[in-house]
Amino acid sequence: TGQLSGAQLTSKAGLDGLLIGAYAQLNARGFSQSASSFNWVRGSVSGGDANKGSNSGDFNALTPFQTFGIQPTSGEVNAKWNAMYEGISRCNSTLRSLASAGSDVTAADKARISGEARFLRAHYYFELKRAFNMVPYVDETKDYGTGIEAVPNSADIWSNIEADLTYAQTNLPVSQGAVGRANKWAATAYMAKVLLYQKKYAAAKALFDQVIASGVTSDGKKYALVANFQDNFNAAKDNSSESVFAIQAAANTGNSDNANPDLVLNFPYNTGSNGPAGCCGFFAPSFELANSFRVDANGLPLLDGSYNSAANQLKTDQGIASSAPFTPDAGPVDPRLDWSLGRRGIPYLDWQAHPGLDWIRDQTFAGPYSPIKFVFYKSQDKSLTDGSSWTDGYSAINYNIIRYADVLLMAAECEVEVGSLTTALSYVNQIRTRAKTGAYVKTAAGAPAANYQIGTYTSFASKEAARTAVQFERKLELSGEGHRFYDLVRWGTAATVLNNFIAYESKLLPVGYTGAKFTTGKDEYLPIPQTQIDSQGKSVLTQNPGY
Amino acid sequence: AQDRRLTGKITGADGPVPGANVVLKGTQTGTATDAEGNYTLNIRGANPVLVISAIGFKTQEITVGNRTTANVTLEDDATALSEVVVTGYSTENRRDVTGAVSTVKPAQLKVVPSANVEQQLQGRVAGVTVITNGQPGTSSQVRVRGFGSFNGNQPLYVVDGVPTQNIAFLSPDDIESTTVLKDAASASIYGARAASGVIVLTTKKGQRRAQKLSVSYDGLFGATDPGKSLPILNPQEQADWSWQARKNDLFQAGKTPDASSFAGIAGGQYGSGLTPVLPDYLLVGSRSGLAASAVDLTAEAAKYNINSANGAIYNVIPSNKAGTDWYGAITRVAPMMRHSIGFSGGTESSRFYVSLAMQKQAGIITNNDFSRYTLRTNTEFDITKKLRFGENFQLAYISNKGVLGGVGNQLGNSTNNNSSSSSDENEVLSAFRMPPIIPIYNSFGGYAGTAAPGFNNPRNPVADRQANANNGNFNIFGFGNAYLEYDVIPSLTLRSSIGGTYFSNYFNSYGRVQYENSENNTTYTYSEGSGYGLAWTFTNTAAFKQKFGRHDVFALGGIEALNTGAGRNINGSGQNPFSTDPNYVTIGTTTPGATRQVNSGYGLGNKFYSLFAQARYTYNDKYILTGVIRRDGSSQFAAANRYGVFPAVSAAWRLSSEEFMKNLPWVSDLKVRGGYGIMGNSNGLSATNQYNLYGGGAGQGYDIAGTNGSINSGFNRSQIGNPAAKWESSITSNIGIDGAFFNNKLEVVLDFWQKDTKDLLYQLSLPGVVGVRSAAPFKNVASMSNKGIDLLITNRGTLSGDLTYEVTGIASFLNNKITAIDPSVPYFTGGGTRLSTAAVRNQPGYSMSSFYGYNVIGLFNSKEEVAAAPTQDGAGPGRFRYQDLNGDGKIDADDRTFLGNPIPKFTGSITLTLKYKGFDLNTNLYASLGNKIFNNQRWFTDFYPSFTGAAMGGRVKDSWLPTHTNTTVPIFESASNFSTNTQANSYYVENGSYGRMQYLNLGYTFPAAMLSKVNLSRLRISASATNLFTITKYSGLDPGVGGSADTNFGIDVGNYPVQRGYNVGLSFGF
Incomplete structure (x- = not known):
């Protein structure tokens, strides 16, 4: 009947199969787009990088993520919960089976397999921690029928996450046979990130210092920024020196769930054969994000927030038909702008110049921009995308859960708080230098497609100025990669930043942002899913404040 | 005159008739015959006349004259209370039945021209609910006495003694009898698979006597009319309402429209002025919203390209200002025909029946066709005087093309064959979502569609249906059994039967490359696959039947082993062959490499081993006691819980045989029945649950x-x-009355019943922390209660002269309630599409599949009203106002409530037959009352943001405006939130009650005298109309809405409607 008993999976190959199953859940296949470790919905849409996109009614269960109207009964909230615990159950399943491992499993195998399983478990719990805050912690000693349902969400789980990552750091090899496996350095970087989230800056800095000094990828490449920013979003350039830990995507494997099923909606709409996938117009970058790429005469961002002013905001084709003439903004912008979002008149990868309205499903709801970071190239259509399903949007582009640019910026945060502003400056400038020296978007004639300007910081005037610059650099460098909302919450700036964002964006997209408001003390975390509370009981699961 | 004594014996064709009423005409004097058919009566008067009546016989009057002995032979009279009913592993006389059993006359069923016999049972049997749809060859939701379980509620079919879950292969003309066993007392002999009722069918046999061959032909020709589309906005209205939506948006924002307000609507198709203008062209290359003057068709013809292999797509789509009738475009007047030829005959020591039958039926949806060819041979031979050999065998070939929705597993071991088409987003729904301004075809003969911007994502349903033209599904069934019977002594018969189903299936499908839609499938995919399965049953029984004076004993013992169906399947697919000519395409001609996929599956089936016994004792035809016991073992359970023992007892008392009833000659027969029993069930359980x-x-x-x-x-x-996990068990109790009055002119069968199921097996959803990708185990966690009343009343008689009538009313009352679910999971949900919450909740205290959500108590009429109302997310004028059920001043999840359920509280029908000489007129009125429908289609057709730009339904014209507040239809605007279209609420719930004239049939049978001259024994012609009219408040196409699972059905997304048909029939015999 195509199924196995547990005893058939205690060989080395069997245990590895269970472990592969635990990796497979990183993209939350079969749950919901919003449940994935990518976090484009919670991290980027709730964070203001992008709005939900498409039109008002389509998949409108996601709209509350931009308006902060999320209900405990939301199926999306439940999907995130279920997907992450599914990952955890697979890690636990691997660890349980390891106890009865067959004779072909060496001690080194056991250390590696348990290290990877605990690394992944830490990842899934980290996802739950920052999404829900208080969640029940279940490990391999608890299973169905042995009290798993009775574990309450009353204890903080940071220490459990740290314990797993410490174990992984100790037991994982530096070099792994397969590049997709977590190695010692991935665990170290992750540990540092977890410490940073707890504001344990000194401890985090120590680890970041090691990662920056000595970290290598699973296949032995020294961690480094790649030459071109955009190569981080190109399937042909996966697993570069910048990839600390990634979700490995693969196309044409017999199942499109291996090819970014969480991202299939995030392509321009109705492109016909002139554009990628043609569906479905979700994840439209926000006006506010686009404006953020405006730079001053020195090629530096407008850290005072004036990028949204009438004078500085980007000129857009909102409300202008594709057949009507339009000239793109001529002012100075960061070159990462056009590798971070698609806009009218600028070449859209190797497809064609973005035609504006014709590729937008409902401009009055989604705005004028299209996502671009995780869009495949025309030259890769059907080779690095999966043609077996209803859309070509299933691609082989890896998503880096941690990439080295992220490491540098997190390290910079630590330096600002407990280290040296100079080191922080150098980290930020490494990022900016790469953006400056990498290839720009070019017109067919070979000229830069817009007025690209970027410079490095010469110094940080103060700790506060440094903090602002580092945080803004994170916004620019990592936009649309699922980080922003969580960053704002841990910085404690979510209410201010997001309510300002809403005030600006809602003027341009009134339908999508009607009633939107971030409420401090409530909206930092998702509600515990009502379904789970009903299932396990109110005495076991306590609802988060405000819901 | 002096009284004198008269004696005699009443006999029928099969011997003495006990219990016959013998009454002196014009008096209250009467008696009843004893077990040997003898009677004694004191008579008086000058010219005494006896009236003799008995169930199953025509009433006779005889003049006594001077006789002291009067022996009378009665003629058979087939009435509902007299037939032989096929129950359990035996047949019995209706008189002796103590359980709840209904029969249906095959002639009544055949009038309905549907392809599947189960569909024809709708409204025919008290206690049987049938929810079906209009797709030929579809499966129906057939439920006997409610829903005993959360799944696996399909009745067990027993065809000529062989159990099966699927009877799609049967030809209606082959059926001789249909019996429905409804309670434990009658059904539990079939053990664990009978908990949801048993429908016993037998096919025609020959007669065991020397005779010449008799040949019969039955033919039916007809057509079904697809009816009309639901109202949708025409092109101008759609444009106007798009403008109105923008005005409404501005109204909500407290603004007023100005010249710049209308930019960007519908991709600019209607311009951006203060009033919309319908364009002449919707798409020309990458231009849209064009006037005819802007398009040079000759120049465009050169650029036109719809094949992406030749470069970028360049479509040229004009507008259809008159409006395309998409429903009309995907439907057709659908012809059907059915022919069957039967040959039957026999000798003193053998009998046979052979038939060939075919049915071809087109669906009202284009490229949806059903055809079935069957061969049946039933024979029986005496090997010796005591030993008989027989077989019933059927071969059926069924081809189903262009099927909408799933129809369940056809292997025969599936216990959920519900059709899923009603809850699918299929082409029926597309027809109501596709904007009528889009023509079917573009300017150059290719397809038009939503590639033209501004109309969102409906796909051209005509193109989708056309793509189905070559998609086939071909099944071959071999079904039957062979048996030996040995009469050890005349009263003891041993029988051994082995039977089963062999099934093979083949399908292929072509997935075309689309270019006309906004969301296109850009890869050509070809897939095909095949599967086979074998289900078998081996039964050995011994039956004993003997009369000892007034004592009548029947006993049956048996042993049975079966497998519900083991099989394998394989399927593969490939992409982008060199040519898409269907004659060229095979998996082998698709692109080699990783995109060629193959998969296969293997199912073991469930194995059962059972012992059973039944005994019936009848005293003097007055008191009847029946006991049944069955012990079942199933491979679905672990060894410790594998076996279950399920007993049932029932008794009947024939009041009319009692002396004190003899004085009531208007009572022809009266029997009170009672039964109680326990049935096991494991239907819903997976084979590997342990x-x-x-x-x-x-x-x-x-x-x-x-x-x-x-x-x-x-x-x-x-x-x-x-x-x-252990057996589910349901306890059924039944009290009933069988009565015949006024010389059998009035017959009543009335049953009060209750079925309580406990230890219900269900896969309760796992808490998330366990990891929900593991299938949850089936556990015995719930209980359910079903109660009801089944009533059948028949009245027959003569209106005047040769005009006779028979009217039968059938009524079933049903109350289904979940009584308990494991406290750890207090409810479970399901169903609904495109909403943020589930439409259905199954919870103790409520019926299965109950709709759940917010109760809409009206629409907000002003901002002031919103401000004064309980806090509600997204509230605004013209939007839904929900009821604050708990009165806490805010609307949240706690304010949701139960909004009705799809289970009809009453189903019934009235069948009327009028006969005048050779003419007969039949009609049937069916009613289903008290059920609700979740009209999920409203999400697509009533709300502007539900894929903005797609077609909208006619209700929009009645939507809320500041100037039009007396309505239930919410404001037409862009917002999509908690107070508009994201939540399941009572706006979607409609009254699903309906009454329907299922058929009106007029026939003429030629007189035998005339036919004998042309050597015909029978000739009948008929004409009928089916589904002549439907009375309902339901706003969708058809109030008969099923669903893919019993735990969430009655949700209408793309229901395939049952529509009006006409047919003519011819049958003759010689």
Whole structure:
């Protein structure tokens, strides 16, 4: 009947199969787009990088993520919960089976397999921690029928996450046979990130210092920024020196769930054969994000927030038909702008110049921009995308859960708080230098497609100025990669930043942002899913404040 | 005159008739015959006349004259209370039945020209609910006495003694009898698979006597009319309402429209002025919203390209200002025909029946066709005087093309064959979502569609249906059994039967490359696959039947082994062959490499081993006692819980045979029945429930090596086992009356029943922390109660002269309630599409599949009203106002409530037959009352943001405006939130009650005298209309809405409607 008993999976190959199953859940296949470790919905849409996109009614269960109207009964909230615990159950399943491992499993195998399983478990719990805050912690000693349902969400789980990552750091090899496996350095970087989230800056800095000094990828490449920013979003350039830990995507494997099923909606709409996938117009970058790429005469961002002013905001084709003439903004912008979002008149990868309205499903709801970071190239259509399903949007582009640019910026945060502003400056400038020296978007004639300007910081005037610059650099460098909302919450700036964002964006997209408001003390975390509370009981699961 | 004594014996064709009423005409004097048919009566008067009546016989009057002995032979009279009914492993006389049993005359069923016999049972049997749809060859939701379980509620079919779950292969003309066993007392002899009722069918046999061959032909020709589309906005209205939506948006924002307000609506198709203008062209290359003057068709013809292999698509789509009738475009007047020829005959020692039949039926949806060819041979031979050999065998070939929705597993071991088409987003729905301004075809003969911007994502349903033209599904069924019977002594018969179903299936499908839609499938995919299965049953029984004076004894014992169906299947697919000519395409001609996929499956079936016994004792035809016991073992359970023992007892008392009833000659027969029993059930349980299993493969794989194009297989726990699962059991009790009055002119069968199921097996959803990708174990966690009343009343008689009538009323009252679910999971949900919450909740205290959501108490009429109302997310004028059920001043999840359920509280019908000489007129009125429908289609057709730009329904014209507040239809605007279209609420719930004239049939049978001259024994012609009219408040196409599972049905997304048909029939015999 195509199924196995547990005893058939205690060989080395069997245990590895269970472990592969635990990796497979990183993209939350079969749950919901919003449940994935990518976090484009919670991290980027709730964070203001992008709005939900498409039109008002389509998949409108996601709209509350931009308006902060999320209900405990939301199926999306439940999907995130279920997907992450599914990952955890697979890690636990691997660890349980390891106890009865067959004779072909060496001690080194056991250390590696348990290290990877605990690394992944830490990842899934980290996802739950920052999404829900208080969640029940279940490990391999608890299973169905042995009290798993009775574990309450009353204890903080940071220490459990740290314990797993410490174990992984100790037991994982530096070099792994397969590049997709977590190695010692991935665990170290992750540990540092977890410490940073707890504001344990000194401890985090120590680890970041090691990662920056000595970290290598699973296949032995020294961690480094790649030459071109955009190569981080190109399937042909996966697993570069910048990839600390990634979700490995693969196309044409017999199942499109291996090819970014969480991202299939995030392509321009109705492109016909002139554009990628043609569906479905979700994840439209926000006006506010686009404006953020405006730079001053020195090629530096407008850290005072004036990028949204009438004078500085980007000129857009909102409300202008594709057949009507339009000239793109001529002012100075960061070159990462056009590798971070698609806009009218600028070449859209190797497809064609973005035609504006014709590729937008409902401009009055989604705005004028299209996502671009995780869009495949025309030259890769059907080779690095999966043609077996209803859309070509299933691609082989890896998503880096941690990439080295992220490491540098997190390290910079630590330096600002407990280290040296100079080191922080150098980290930020490494990022900016790469953006400056990498290839720009070019017109067919070979000229830069817009007025690209970027410079490095010469110094940080103060700790506060440094903090602002580092945080803004994170916004620019990592936009649309699922980080922003969580960053704002841990910085404690979510209410201010997001309510300002809403005030600006809602003027341009009134339908999508009607009633939107971030409420401090409530909206930092998702509600515990009502379904789970009903299932396990109110005495076991306590609802988060405000819901 | 002096009284004198008269004696005599009443006999019928099969011997003495006990219990016959013998009454002196014009007096209250009467008696009844004893067990040997003898009677004694004191008579008086000058010219005494006896009236003799008995169930199953025509009433006779005889003049006594001077006789002291009067022996009378009665003629058979087939009435409802007199037939032989096929129950259990035996047949019995209706007189002796103590359980709840209904029969249906095949002639009544055949009038309905549907392809599947189960569909014809709708409204025919008290206690049987049939929810069906209009797709030929579809499966129906047939439920006997409610819903005993959360799944696996399909009745067990027993065809000529062989159990099966699927009777799609039967030809209606082959059926001789249909019996429905409804309670434990009658059904439990079939044991564990009978808990949902048993429908026993027998097919025609020959007669065991020397005779010449008799040949019969039955033919039916007809057509079904698809009816009309639901109202949708025409092109101008759609444009106007798009403008109105923008005005409404501005109204909500407290603004007023100005010249710049209308930019960007519908992709600019209607311009951006203060009033919309319909364009002449919707798409020309990449231009849209064009006037005819802007398009030079000759020049465009040169650029036109719809084949992406030749470069970028360049479509040229004009507008259809008159409006395209999309429903009309995907439907047709659908012809059907049915022919069957039967040959029957026999000798003193043998009999046979052979038939050939075919039915071809087109669906009202284009490229949806059903055809079935069957061969049946039923024979029986005496090998010796005591030993008989017989077989019933049927071969059926069924081809189903262009099927909408799933129709369940056809192997025969599936216990959920519900059709899913009603809850699918299929082409029926597309027809109401596709904007009528889009023509079917573009300017150059290719398809038009939503590639023209501004109309969102409906796909051209005509193109989708056309793509189905070559998609086929071909099934071959071999079904039947062979048996030996040996009469050890005349009263003891041993029988051994082996039977089963062999099934094979083949399908292929072509997935075309689309270019006309906004969301296109850009890869050509060809797939095909095949499967086979074998289900078998081996039964050995011994039956004893003997009369000892006034004591009548019947006993049956048996042993049975079966497998519900083991089989394998394989399917593969490939992409982008060199040519898409269907004659060229095979998997072998598709592009080689990783995109060629193959999969296969293997199912073991469930194995049962059972022992059973039944005994019936009848005293003097007055008191009847029946006991049944069956012990079932199923491989679905772990060893410790494998066997279940299920007993049932029932008794009947024939009041009319009692002396004190003899004085009531208007009572022809009166019997009170009572039964009680327990039935086991494991239908819903998976074969492997006891095991913890792991699975996975490609679906749970991961590209651990970072190759971009390959994966390692991954495994996960696919199932958590529960070795502690045990049998579900349902306790049924039944009290009934069988009565015949006024010389059998009035017959009444009335049953009060209750069925309580406990230890219900259900896969309660796992708490998330366990990991929900493991299938939850089935556990015995719930209980359910069904109660009801079944009533059948027949009245027959003569209106005047040769004009006779028979009217039968059938009524079933049903009350289904979930009584308990494991407290750890207090309810479970399901159903509904495109809403943020589930439409259905199953919870103790409520019926299965109850709709659940917010109760809309009106629309907000002003901002002031919103401000004064309880806090409600997204509230605004013209939007839904929900009821604050708990009165806490805010609307949240706690304010949701139960909004009705799809289970009809009453189903019934009235069948009327009028006969005048050779003419007969039949009609049937069916009613289903008290059921609700969740009209999920409203999400698509009533709300502007539900895929903005797609077609909208006619209700929009009645939507809320500041100037039009007396309405239930919410404001037409862009907002999509909690107070508009995201929540399941009572706006979607409609009254699903309906009454329908199922058929009106007029026939003429030629007189035998005339026919004998042309050597015909029978000739009948008929004409009928089916589904002549439907009375309902339901706003969708058809109030008969099923669903893919009993735990969430009655949700209408794309229901395939039952529509009006006409047919003519011819049958003759010689």
